[in-house]
Amino acid sequence: MTSRPGKPRPPSEPRPAEQRPGERRLAEAAKRTKPATLDDVAALAEVSAKTVSRVVNNEASVSSATRERVMRAVELLDYKPNLNARVLAGDRSFLIGLFYGGPGGFLSDFQAGATEVCRDSGYHLMVEPWDSDSTQLNRDMASLLRQLRLDGVILLPPLGDDRLICNTLRDAGIPMVQIAPCEQAPDSPSIGIDDYAATRRLTSYLLDLGHRRIGFILGSPGHGATENRYRGFTDEMHARRVPVDAALVGRGNFHFPDGVVVAERMLAERKPPTAIFASNDDTAAAAISVAHRRGLQLPRDLSVVGFDDSPIASMVWPLLTTVRQPVMAMARVAARLIIENTPRKHGWPVPMPSSLLDCELILRDSVAPPRS
Amino acid sequence: MTSRPGKPRPPSEPRPAEQRPGERRLAEAAKRTKPATLDDVAALAEVSAKTVSRVVNNEASVSSATRERVMRAVELLDYKPNLNARVLAGDRSFLIGLFYGGPGGFLSDFQAGATEVCRDSGYHLMVEPWDSDSTQLNRDMASLLRQLRLDGVILLPPLGDDRLICNTLRDAGIPMVQIAPCEQAPDSPSIGIDDYAATRRLTSYLLDLGHRRIGFILGSPGHGATENRYRGFTDEMHARRVPVDAALVGRGNFHFPDGVVVAERMLAERKPPTAIFASNDDTAAAAISVAHRRGLQLPRDLSVVGFDDSPIASMVWPLLTTVRQPVMAMARVAARLIIENTPRKHGWPVPMPSSLLDCELILRDSVAPPRS
DNA sequence: CTGAAAGCGCTTACAG
DNA sequence: CTGAAAGCGCTTACAG
Numbered sequence: 001m002t003s004r005p006g007k008p009r010p011p012s013e014p015r016p017a018e019q020r021p022g023e024r025r026l027a028e029a030a031k032r033t034k035p036a037t038l039d040d041v042a043a044l045a046e047v048s049a050k051t052v053s054r055v056v057n058n059e060a061s062v063s064s065a066t067r068e069r070v071m072r073a074v075e076l077l078d079y080k081p082n083l084n085a086r087v088l089a090g091d092r093s094f095l096i097g098l099f100y101g102g103p104g105g106f107l108s109d110f111q112a113g114a115t116e117v118c119r120d121s122g123y124h125l126m127v128e129p130w131d132s133d134s135t136q137l138n139r140d141m142a143s144l145l146r147q148l149r150l151d152g153v154i155l156l157p158p159l160g161d162d163r164l165i166c167n168t169l170r171d172a173g174i175p176m177v178q179i180a181p182c183e184q185a186p187d188s189p190s191i192g193i194d195d196y197a198a199t200r201r202l203t204s205y206l207l208d209l210g211h212r213r214i215g216f217i218l219g220s221p222g223h224g225a226t227e228n229r230y231r232g233f234t235d236e237m238h239a240r241r242v243p244v245d246a247a248l249v250g251r252g253n254f255h256f257p258d259g260v261v262v263a264e265r266m267l268a269e270r271k272p273p274t275a276i277f278a279s280n281d282d283t284a285a286a287a288i289s290v291a292h293r294r295g296l297q298l299p300r301d302l303s304v305v306g307f308d309d310s311p312i313a314s315m316v317w318p319l320l321t322t323v324r325q326p327v328m329a330m331a332r333v334a335a336r337l338i339i340e341n342t343p344r345k346h347g348w349p350v351p352m353p354s355s356l357l358d359c360e361l362i363l364r365d366s367v368a369p370p371r372s
Numbered sequence: 373m374t375s376r377p378g379k380p381r382p383p384s385e386p387r388p389a390e391q392r393p394g395e396r397r398l399a400e401a402a403k404r405t406k407p408a409t410l411d412d413v414a415a416l417a418e419v420s421a422k423t424v425s426r427v428v429n430n431e432a433s434v435s436s437a438t439r440e441r442v443m444r445a446v447e448l449l450d451y452k453p454n455l456n457a458r459v460l461a462g463d464r465s466f467l468i469g470l471f472y473g474g475p476g477g478f479l480s481d482f483q484a485g486a487t488e489v490c491r492d493s494g495y496h497l498m499v500e501p502w503d504s505d506s507t508q509l510n511r512d513m514a515s516l517l518r519q520l521r522l523d524g525v526i527l528l529p530p531l532g533d534d535r536l537i538c539n540t541l542r543d544a545g546i547p548m549v550q551i552a553p554c555e556q557a558p559d560s561p562s563i564g565i566d567d568y569a570a571t572r573r574l575t576s577y578l579l580d581l582g583h584r585r586i587g588f589i590l591g592s593p594g595h596g597a598t599e600n601r602y603r604g605f606t607d608e609m610h611a612r613r614v615p616v617d618a619a620l621v622g623r624g625n626f627h628f629p630d631g632v633v634v635a636e637r638m639l640a641e642r643k644p645p646t647a648i649f650a651s652n653d654d655t656a657a658a659a660i661s662v663a664h665r666r667g668l669q670l671p672r673d674l675s676v677v678g679f680d681d682s683p684i685a686s687m688v689w690p691l692l693t694t695v696r697q698p699v700m701a702m703a704r705v706a707a708r709l710i711i712e713n714t715p716r717k718h719g720w721p722v723p724m725p726s727s728l729l730d731c732e733l734i735l736r737d738s739v740a741p742p743r744s
Numbered sequence: 745c746t747g748a749a750a751g752c753g754c755t756t757a758c759a760g
Numbered sequence: 761c762t763g764a765a766a767g768c769g770c771t772t773a774c775a776g
Contacts, residue, residue, distance in 0.1 A: 289688065315658070
């Protein structure tokens with residue numbers, strides 16, 4: 001055990017721990033006021049620090065007898081490696097960045113899923129908001145990356161499509177995982193759902209019920225989800241030979257207030273839609289709100305569907321028919337991708353697989369056949 | 373500059389930087405591939421590492437000439453202190469824990485506010501969820517605290533009232549700030565709003581409009597907000613000599629589904645309330661949803677008020693009258709409290725002030741005089 | 745399969 | 761006001 005010059009170990013207190021087994025050692029450990037270090041474990045297990053390090057890091061080349069002995073010492077002293085020392089000495093940080101910038105709905109579940117995986121692996125999550133419009137974003141981010149040396153970064157939409165951010169990360173040599181991007185960056189995996197297919201299915205459901213005038217509230221420009229959902233909608237409509245009326249397609253931004261504006265306009269049309277497909281639940285809630293305000297009976301006078309199955313979907317009346325994204329699962333996959341591929345020297349050691357997770361149609365009360 | 377034994381600096385490449393001013397040095401800096409270290413700055417500024425450290429840490433005793441010179445070198449090399457080295461050597465971590473366990477609504481705004489303050493001070497936020505029911509919470513938390521050595525922890529409700537958590541933190545010697553607790557822990561500051569006064573004001577508003585049968589949906593047991601809001605309600609009712617009907621007081625837990633159950637029961641009463649005061653916006657939204665389902669006209673047939681001014685308050689129809697909590701401001705105050713009082717040796721160096729921030733009544737569309 | 749030495753990039757405790 | 765030395769608790773690069 002090393003100690004600072006100011007606090008030498010009193011010579012009157014020898015360290016019998018090494019010579020005595022079991023109980024005695026436990027008592028020693030309990031008395032200890034400062035957390036045990038790797039050297040403490042090494043002394044107790046009567047091996048070198050390096051060997052303890054090997055055991056703690058699950059390296060293969062340790063005899064099982066030695067491993068056993070070290071593990072017992074770790075237990076006894078309740079040893080936890082000091083993260084900062086590990087990071088400073090090694091080339092991994094055990095830190096994952098979760099960067100976000102867009103609407104907040106996604107974040108909270110995602111964070112929960114990622115934190116769960118991190119905790120199981122001794123990793124930690126640094127959640128950082130970024131304002132894409134900030135002029136000093138790249139400076140700020142570069143500075144953060146140098147201070148923290150993240151092992152990887154998860155980019156929540158729409159950050160995965162931000163050139164500046166992706167370049168900053170690439171320059172810093174930090175692996176990233178994009179969530180639901182428009183287009184995949186070279187060498188970086190992405191995680192998402194099949195927005196296109198899900199939208200087609202939900203559109204098909206509305207068509208099957210007899211709807212023909214269906215309004216569509218777009219999401220924010222620059223989000224992969226926005227484009228894929230709209231394509232799914234139009235493709236399904238065309239496939240079923242139902243025209244898409246341009247007057248019934250409105251630009252939104254995934255936020256409630258814009259949804260209100262768009263829905264107001266649609267419902268004020270001479271021939272209003274009998275159904276509205278909103279690109280997310282917040283704007284679907286907006287459509288419902290507008291409909292109530294105009295005295296419509298839901299879902300009789302208007303069907304509304306959303307996307308995400310966010311909390312709001314179950315808080316409006318009628319309950320929203322929507323698509324459930326497996327947000328927690330996406331988070332877990334993303335976090336594992338980073339953890340399992342650290343340490344690495346330059347870029348990903350193996351090609352990282354992108355994945356498209358399954359999502360689920362949630363049929364609730366906000367849809368009915370159109371009044372003929 | 374030090375370097376690992378494996379990578380000695382080629383002797384053919386001397387380091388002219390120290391002898392040459394300005395431009396040349398900048399060029400040197402640009403070529404550099406690894407981030408500059410404190411020693412690099414010291415060499416360039418021709419001072420000792422310790423002096424650079426003093427400047428970087430804003431210690432007083434540095435002549436302004438020296439300070440200037442060091443600052444220029446820092447600029448030139450774009451030096452950022454390595455967080456891990458700082459933490460390992462010093463006794464602060466530049467890390468603040470944001471622990472939460474309850475409903476998520478609060479978290480996202482709070483996180484935004486705290487992150488903002490942290491970024492300005494070179495701090496970082498570790499957001500960690502804790503399940504109060506977990507049997508190994510204290511083990512997990514103790515382990516985390518030893519790995520990370522947080523400079524302080526912010527406890528979102530209801531964690532500030534969790535004995536086990538507070539004790540674990542105290543044992544680890546980590547300062548904490550409680551947000552909106554039931555009762556203040558000794559030696560720890562708390563941040564909140566005056567729930568009691570706000571509830572009285574909002575209750576008074578309903579009474580002024582003529583409401584006499586007012587239902588109340590309680591929050592989760594164990595939250596400070598739950599108790600203080602209920603006390604505010606009953607005290608105001610009593611002060612105005614209006615009886616509180618026990619049949620119109622329902623146990624909730626701040627979540628929508630429970631709000632639905634409670635509201636159903638109240639509205640099924642022989643003499644239903646003309647107004648419902650919900651302890652938060654989610655349960656207020658539940659009351660609104662139930663009212664819609666029962667075919668009531670809002671706010672004519674039923675007034676509803678909530679608390680928090682969370683996003684849902686503006687997404688339901690009619691728009692919710694509620695109380696706006698200054699969540700971002702609370703977050704900033706809490707984060708600053710920790711930052712400004714680190715480093716410290718044992719507990720808070722000075723008595724930390726608790727604060728009660730102002731909140732605001734937001735009058736919207738969900739309230740009207742009772743139908744007589 | 746195991747260990748001794750050096751180093752990661754800072755700060756502390758001293759000394760002047 | 762400034763600096764030289766030692767140390768924080770780990771891992772890397774070697775050597776055996």
